[in-house]
Amino acid sequence: MAYLLESAMRDTASPFEFDGPVPLDCMVDRRSEAETIRVWTREGMLMALVAPRRYGKTSLIRKIASEGEDVGLMVVTADLFGVASLFDLVLRLERAWARYTPVDLRPTVNNILGSAQAGVSISGAGFALTMADRPTSDPEAALYALLELPAQLARRRSGRILIVLDEFQSVAGVPGAQALIWENAWQQREAVSSLFAGGGPGMLLFSPDDKTSFSGQVRTLRLDRLPTSELQNVIKDRFTERNRDVSGIVGELVAVCEGHPQRTMLLAHLLWQEVPAGERGTTDDLEAAIAVALRQGDAEFRATMSGLTAGQRKVLRAVAEYGTPMAARALRALGLPKTTAQKAAPHLVAAGLIEDTDQGWRVIDPLLARWIRTNYGTRA
Template sequence: MHLSESAMMDGANPFEFDGPVPVDHVIDRQREADAIEAWTREGQLMVLAAPRRYGKTSLIHKVSSEGKRNGLVVVTADLFGVASLADLVLRLERAWAQYTPERLRPTVVKILAAARAGVSISGSGFAVTMADSPAADPLSALRVILELPTQLAQREGERILIVLDEFQSVAGVPEAESLIWQHAHQHLDAVSYLFSVGRPDIVPESPSGRPVETLRLGRLPVTELHEAIKKRFVAGNRDVAGVLDGLLTAGEGHPQRTMLLAHLLWQEVHMGAQATDDHWEAALTMALRLVAPEAQATMSGLSAGQRKVLRAVAEYGTPMAARALRTLGLPKTTAQKATPHLVAAGLIEEMSRGWRVIDPLLARWIRTNYGTRA
């Protein structure tokens, strides 16, 4: 990233936007963290649903951190793009290797060794097993690692929470989803499951019909964002009172995009200085440059009709506005067919009044580059 001389930083930037944020920087998610921990101890099955970049992983880290202090073992597996049963085994094996507390590692090692399925959290794991024995059965290995939390809980008396992040990816792996649900229903008195999904329009349901607690992450409240962002700027001896409302308006409560804008504004304002409109415009311009490659890729990946609907929502707040249909040459039937696809892709969402693009910077980029309204 190239910055002008006036944009040089005076101290560490406190706004992280390119990954999960530190636990102590999570804004306004304590109620959600408390709910997950309470449901875990009650033996509930849980679903956490939110669009991409809404802070699901950051919330999970918060639950894990607070759970450790309260005697809760939390094992989190990232299943994004999982491709096969063998890949799933490797993801779960890696999760146990990373998150098993030291006091429990000897027991976990013994349980896995006794199963003789080639799964391990120390030394050679299932990848080596497959290399040495091409005929190794990933389904048997998966059963072993799915039975692990129950056996561990029974031996050690520990309460365990298994978090399966990006669980929707499992749908493409034959047998995996049904097997996971089967194990999730066993011994809920000691082991709970949290299924985290990036498709808020499709929430997984238990095949058995057992109730599942669903938690949908929304956008962050303006009041809490205002207070948190202002506090960090003040701590860095920077005054952003004059432009903070503009930043919050542009971010629309979107967690990651708001942090990106705050990060870029911090870089524009010297320590001891007061943010001006020029600082804010420079930060916003840089934000649009940063999102441009992703925005272009998003647009290129859509059909002509889908692009028109996305533009209509970005500019007019609905794909069915008469002016949008006329200006963009968008037939109503095309709009009706394309809209569900954009919802499923996590690009747009319906509100009480109209529609909006989930990513406010994508919407602004579209209006800036393809605007049809004065």
């Protein structure tokens, strides 16, 4: 009976992970990207991992961290999304060390931090408790202690340390922080590698304080969309393994999502819900899955549009429908002055909503583009 229940669950549970970082055994491709970062890490490079949201940056970082354990690489990852102040930055870094420091190194790390007398600790509340007891405590001293920690720890252990600062572009809003982080990373590169991950063009081009150029000192890896052939094979195989056949529509599914990692897995998951075991998927099943995806994304897409100026909304619509913000038909149909389009397009690029590729302009999220065309299309 237990075997039958397990078999039934295996046949009905979707094999497609789309909500958050994917398990290591579910990653599609990214082998060359992982190897590139491993090589650069061994060489002591300062690295930038740049990609739009939902392209798998966090999943790739987790893969590198997991595999690093086998070769003595210690990886500490800090999520800096929306970091608001030096105090907030200290808390993010402190929590990262509390989470990723191996058990055998925790006493050593706490001794190093304790010797700095900056109120930082990876045990208990740490700097938050310090600020509660002594509100005038200097967060800059605590930040220095945390930024110098990797080099001090490297002198007491064998093996390289990799510091990953995810959503690093958020640090630009904290005066002085970006330059300070950069300076420490540069000085420690003999024993410590640093990976700056984020989603915006120009993430490492300058410090907001002194305009110091970073671009010539950092090796940049840009995550691209996933290859069509591999996506098709993975999706088809996962359906086949569970007695479902989508060979006739998998090509169309992948084409709809244009190689976008998360959107492809989401649509495959929704298609899974439309195709019963033992059945062959049809175009109607795929259309039903697309309709569900657009309904589920409606609130998110409306919020995205609402956060834009009128000119930016028109440019986004022009790219979604006409493939360029400068098409004469788009300018006429949307009442979009050419000068407005020229000013608005860079803002949408910086926001990670559109991109200008070798194949032309496109909306980064293919479901957002389809939602725009479905609800607000101006072409016959």
